[in-house]
Amino acid sequence: MSLPNRSGYWILAIIALAVLAPLLSLLTQSGLSTDDSAGLEFWQSNYLRRILFFSLWQALLSAGISIGLALLVARALAHHGVFPFRGLLLKLFGLPLVVPSIVAVMGVVSIYGSNGWIPLGRSLYGLNGILLAHVFFNMPLAVRLLLPVWQSIPTHHWQMSEQLGLNRWQQWRHLEWQALRESLPGISLLIFMLCLTSFAVVLTLGGGPKSTTLEVAIYQSLRFDFDPPQAVALALLQLGLCLLVAWASSLFHKLPDVEISLPNVQMTTVAAGRHINTVIISVAAIFVGMPLVAMIIDALNGPILTVLSKPELWLSASLTLLIGVSASALSVLAGWLLLSTSTDYAMLGQRRKASMIEMLGSIVYVVPPLVIGTGLFILMAPHLNVFEWAIPVVILINAMMGLPFVIRTLGPAMRQSKMRYQQLCESLALTKWQRFKIVDWPLLRKSVALSTALVAAMAMGDLGVIALFGTPEITTLPLMLYHQLSAYLIPNAAVTAVFLLGFCLLVFWLLEKLIGGKTNVEH
């Protein structure tokens, strides 16, 4: 085999530059507090220890529960085969990712609040509320990321397991768990990062400052205390924490042995578990659907025509679309190049190197956009008119934040396609372009479609750093929603929220359709 593709290193270099340069520029900004002893006191305080512990604890718990439930649901979906509305259900599972956190909080409260459908009363506020909201956000995403794993288990393995008379537990142990070991650590890390950086959800549903996370502390030191060096130190601490968890999760990581059989197209349905599967799928659908339905009911009671007839809404929608699609295109391109390198290393047997590259590409997610944005601002402001550059910067930051999603969705598929066809391509002496056109694209377009759609949706729902740079006439939809809320226009905001959801669903569906092609093989 030829030398590994080096393009991934370029991507890593660009990411490192885009993260480290802003961090360094922040360090040069001396904070207002010149009192060094106060700084030292902060680093030794109980407060810091408490938030470190709490950040880690709530994120591990949230991610653990989300992943555990997602395994159950994904397994049920995989075994259940085709049923009506399966495609719609999976689209629905892409939605919570889009919901701006304030809307999700309101949705969760509509269901579990004191006047909700399943009132939990005061006990909602605290760890319960945080976990409920995080499972609502992340379980569906994890299901979408885990489902392809079942699809990748070759048919003859299932047949063999039946011939051997393996029971469900043995099947899980010897077939499914083995297949999952490749993706699970990465997906868990991604969900962990999402929970670790959660802010408004944790603060609002957490019941108060007991539930302060590192992310809140970073925000506080950068904004309230205006102490950029302390913000950088805290951001690095968060990064370090995440590296530690990444390292721990990599211990469970195991790439499957080279697999040259064809993947199964039709899942063998295990009849015995059908009823249980139906129950699991229904409960999951209800759990995810309820807050969404509550949002829709709120919107139906709102001034629908007033909101929809505003030209500003449609301008905001096109700007939101521009940001979402550009960020996802950039993110998928960067992800593709990065993965080309890491899969080459995996093929050469250098698996640690491969997973290291993927991990470095993912982990930037935990450096808060507010920190990167402020740093970039300091770098740019003396040379450029930052107002004109606000949108490109928002796109760049969203593209970086999308990278872990791309790595998780595209990575396994790319590695498998390489394992199967590398030798064939080499013996046919295909050029890079021929190979892309004939082999890679047809095989990978479904995964490319899913990652593009996910990143676009995420970027579209993100409040982003646009508020940091200053908003001229056009705003994004999530920002418009916040404006409505701060102007007491809560019913209008409910309509805007559902419009944003519907719009994202449409974009999600279109991107998956356009890029993924017409085949009806679902992930």
Add this chain to the structure above:
Amino acid sequence: MSIIHKQNYKKAYQLFAAVLLSGLVSTTSIAAKPTLTVYTYDSFTSDWGPGPKVKQAFEETCDCNLSLVGLEDGVSLLNRLKLEGKNTKADVVLGIDTNLTADARASGLFSMHGQTLQNSALPQAWNDDTFFPYDYGYFAFVYNTELLKNPPTSLKELVEDANGPTILIQDPRTSTPGLGLLLWVKKVYGDKADEAWEKLSKRIVTVSKGWSEAYGLFLKGEADMVLSYTTSPAYHIIAEDDKRFAAAEFSEGHYQQTEVAGLVAASQQQDLGKKFLAFMQGEKFQNIIPTTNWMYPAALARTSLPDGFNDLVEPSTALIFSDGEIADNRKKWVAEWLEVMSK
């Protein structure tokens, strides 16, 4: 790829081009008129805020362009200005409050406003020659009169009645009203503030990041009262014709928040900036404030306010710390609050 797909791409591309172009055109269409750039918070510039009306009214008289740049909130405004320093594009900064003015003054980035406040509606004389007020309000606990029949009549009653109403508040680290309540309790309880918070904390349902979350949760019925402004019920009366909401009047008085604007020292347009500050205390600007910012205008008689404002609670005493006291103690007080509330 089918032709249909290609057309879709083409359309999408055209849409993007249109959005991009409209952005470029709007930022590059510089007329011969001078442009006054005002940094403010983005709920001021939003379609529902005072921004659009203020822009129109000022441009009618100034023979200039008014460019309103919206940032997240008052705290971001000041941070932004500190980051930009002398290279700032801002001529005027509008929207920081008196909790931040000492800090802002210390930055040395502002020049004297050179105005005298006429028709002042403020409860105290205005002596600050760097910052100039445009509106003010009082923090208060808002409740639904149909659901809460006997609201507390003092902060002490709210704090000390163990069976009192449940409340929603905001975090002083992330929200202006949150900081306001912290100062309010400090004003009333002084050194005993931590004991007060300990008692109160049992009935705090949650502490949200911003005002919007807390108010939204309150409207969903999550608690009996929410920390907001005495003027909040005016919104429901005027915009929704809904008279159920009221602010509870507390006998110790209410903590006051005054929002101000300042002239940026590095600005090349000092005269135009002063013209804007003068316009700000004029009747046109002041009349826009009540029903867009839902605060009391700083220079308009109570009798000139729209109807809904006359039914509001009028605090007997306006409680306020000097901006110097806040700058000296803010960090310490917030740390104290965190300590008690994290138990």
